[in-house]
Amino acid sequence: MLIAVDAMGGDHAPEEICKGAIKACSEYEDLELALVGIPEAILPHVDNSGLVGRKLHIIPAEEVIGMDEAPALSIRKRKNSSLHVAMQMVKSKEACGCVSAGNTGAIVAGGVLIVGRIKGIDRPGLGVPLPALNRVTMLIDVGATVRCKPINLYQFALMGDVYMRTIQGVAEPSVALLSNGEEEIKGDELIQEARKLIKNAPVNFVGNVEGHDIPIGNADVVVCEGFTGNVLLKFIEGTGSAIYSLFKEELEKRFWSKVGMTFMIPMLKDLWVRFNYERTGGTPLLGVNGAVIKAHGRSKSEAVKSAIGVARNFVIKKGVEKIVEELSEGGI
Amino acid sequence: MLIAVDAMGGDHAPEEICKGAIKACSEYEDLELALVGIPEAILPHVDNSGLVGRKLHIIPAEEVIGMDEAPALSIRKRKNSSLHVAMQMVKSKEACGCVSAGNTGAIVAGGVLIVGRIKGIDRPGLGVPLPALNRVTMLIDVGATVRCKPINLYQFALMGDVYMRTIQGVAEPSVALLSNGEEEIKGDELIQEARKLIKNAPVNFVGNVEGHDIPIGNADVVVCEGFTGNVLLKFIEGTGSAIYSLFKEELEKRFWSKVGMTFMIPMLKDLWVRFNYERTGGTPLLGVNGAVIKAHGRSKSEAVKSAIGVARNFVIKKGVEKIVEELSEGGI
Known part of the structure; x- marks a missing residue:
């Protein structure tokens, strides 16, 4: 299972995000992670892990959406931002889900605009x-x-x-x-x-x-x-x-x-x-067509690992599919 | 200064309300209190204080608005309730203010419907x-x-x-x-x-x-x-x-x-x-034409005394008049 991780989002990115990713890879055998972001910023933190190319894959994205940027605008305009690329991977099914500790509004906007809402869901x-x-x-x-x-x-x-x-x-x-x-x-x-x-x-x-x-x-x-x-x-x-x-x-x-x-x-x-x-932590954005998990902006490696675990669990337990079923049962 | 106290409102009424009233009278020389409620329920708690008829006045009101009653309806219909009578005393200027630990919604409704809003104030x-x-x-x-x-x-x-x-x-x-x-x-x-x-x-x-x-x-x-x-x-x-x-x-x-x-x-x-x-405690209902102070429903005597002190302070410092001035300055 491949999960995309926004390596540039959060107060302690990229270092703590990378550390969290390494921890998650050690914990879950079935897991591979795409670390999305500026390669030169990411590499120093994962180079010695022995995981790069095997369980950790670096996906280049040169831009970073700041914590205070206008959400919808930034996600629309910054197509080469780490968050945009990570979400695009979920949309295209390259990744089963994504995790970001970045700008909450941009994660929500990206969830709606890139990953897309589950049919019938008005708002996530x-x-x-x-x-x-x-x-x-x-x-x-x-x-x-x-x-x-x-x-x-x-x-x-x-x-x-x-x-x-x-x-x-x-x-x-x-x-x-x-x-x-x-x-x-x-x-x-x-x-x-x-x-x-x-x-x-x-x-x-x-x-x-x-x-x-x-x-x-x-x-x-x-x-x-x-x-x-x-x-x-x-x-x-x-x-x-x-x-x-x-x-x-x-x-x-x-x-x-x-x-x-x-x-x-x-x-x-x-x-x-x-x-x-x-x-x-690991807050699911419910109502979008994929496992989109927001980690707290202040997340350190343990919290990042935990959020990745939440994403993995959401995929394994078929969170999206269950919501789709429930919706049709609820009849609205 | 006379302040009306709803002796029947609150989880520990009338006993703790009466005790609080006695404490307040001992603390503030300039204060007289109207204990509004069922006289037979009030008397046993104040009889020995030596204050009745001097600083404590029992004002009969036979009904009690329950904590779960519909606010506006109860205050409109129960004209002989302790809360209604206490507020009526503020309206008629018999009392400078009132204190109740009763049904919050009824206190707000009474503030608006009986005491009345300050001119220009939309909602309290x-x-x-x-x-x-x-x-x-x-x-x-x-x-x-x-x-x-x-x-x-x-x-x-x-x-x-x-x-x-x-x-x-x-x-x-x-x-x-x-x-x-x-x-x-x-x-x-x-x-x-x-x-x-x-x-x-x-x-x-x-x-x-x-x-x-x-x-x-x-x-x-x-x-x-x-x-x-x-x-x-x-x-x-x-x-x-x-x-x-x-x-x-x-x-x-x-x-x-x-x-x-x-x-x-x-x-x-x-x-x-x-x-x-x-x-x-002692929460002022701001925007009405008098010092209407809500005490917490769970108030014991100390909290009741404190709420009475808040009402007294509000009167002395001319809270209502100051709001009126400020409003005309604000120009809305």
Whole structure:
């Protein structure tokens, strides 16, 4: 199986992307990776791996889409960018899927414009599996479709259900709609219309959930507009940083707390591993005709390896095909 | 100064509301409170205080609006409910303001339908002062106006600015618009139109902020739609509960971590005091013609006392009058 990796996308590209690719190749026997980008930038990081030409293939692409570039425009104009070339490989079936830690908007635009949407899907959704207290909850969408119509939320519900069932192995995932209250009357017209649609979908719909249900983990799939999902996801990231800074600052001032902290390090390390969603990251862009996986912009090699693993899993478990089936069952 | 208190609203009403009222009376010499509700339910909790008839006045209201009742309907129909009567006292100027820990939707509906909006204000906004890492940030709106027009967000910006300046004493508060990206091109039409309006407002507008800026505290006022604000606020509450459960569960399993924890208790207690926004709560409903303060539904006596203090402060600092002035300056 060949997966294309955008070697130039992300804050730590190309070095950490290349390291992640090497790790993924060592972990998965069946895997070959196309490292797409500027060859002279990539080579130094993979030359000594003994994998080049065997499991790692360098595919030249001279341009790089910056993290702040206008998404649709850059993906349209920069035909020789690493992201464009990687996506083109998915479109042409040269690669089974692609992974990028680059500009999120450009990944979404590329997914739609190059790879193409699954027939019947109106808009794609980025679904992040978030480790919550009781389970892993998929929050969908976190920024692919900023504002939604009811049909988009309905389709996110279907796709989130397929993903959790097929890829994460959750039997009968509970699917919920994020609102400002649990009661049916809560939410605006969008939420109420979406609720009616999802109620009749072939999923285990549990109704509305509120913000507090997410960290506790009261549903397997939580559906929302990209705007809200994006704000929430970034809020989670900011909360992590804020708590870290706060503890560091406070501990500097307090001797006994610092002593106490040393006893707690093993526990905190375990919790960090369990809850740091970036580390185990790999966010599928659901609704496009291929395994398009976004890694976090800050991804280091472990996160890149993990995202590649998510792409491989998505291909093996036939994620795209399952969504197509589900859609025809859902009848919309 | 007389403030009306809805003695029947909230999870711990009337007992904790009454206790909070007694505390507030002891703290503020200039304060008298009207405890509105079922006299037989209120009396046992205040009888021994020696304040009844002097600083505490019991105003009978036989009905109670439940936490799950339809807001607008209940406030319209239940004219003899404690909330309705308390608000009517504000409307008639018998009371300078009112405090309720009851049904949020009913408080908003009552604010609009009974107390009335400030002339020129389209929709009210609930502004929560959230303790963030670097400062207290006012998040407005957290649920009064579920979906907004640009003009609503503009008015939230003005009112949040007035509140932080006048009531919280922040000089030149920075005002930001919550979006899915910092760049001007981010957000949908609503955000972009609101951005244009706020840019020309007489406030220190710092542009868009993203979710991660909130816990870090990168602005004094963060403006958003009620839907998003409500989801975020509840997410924060859920995260608090989730972290607490998690630590409790993990500590049970780990002896040395438990030992470490005992050294950290003073620090954690201090942080709890600093960051528990519910404790110091009191959320102003901005945009209505009076000091209408919502206390958290779970409020115990300390939080009730605090909310009463917020109402008193709002009256003393002439919150309503300042908003009226600012509006005419803003010219919209």
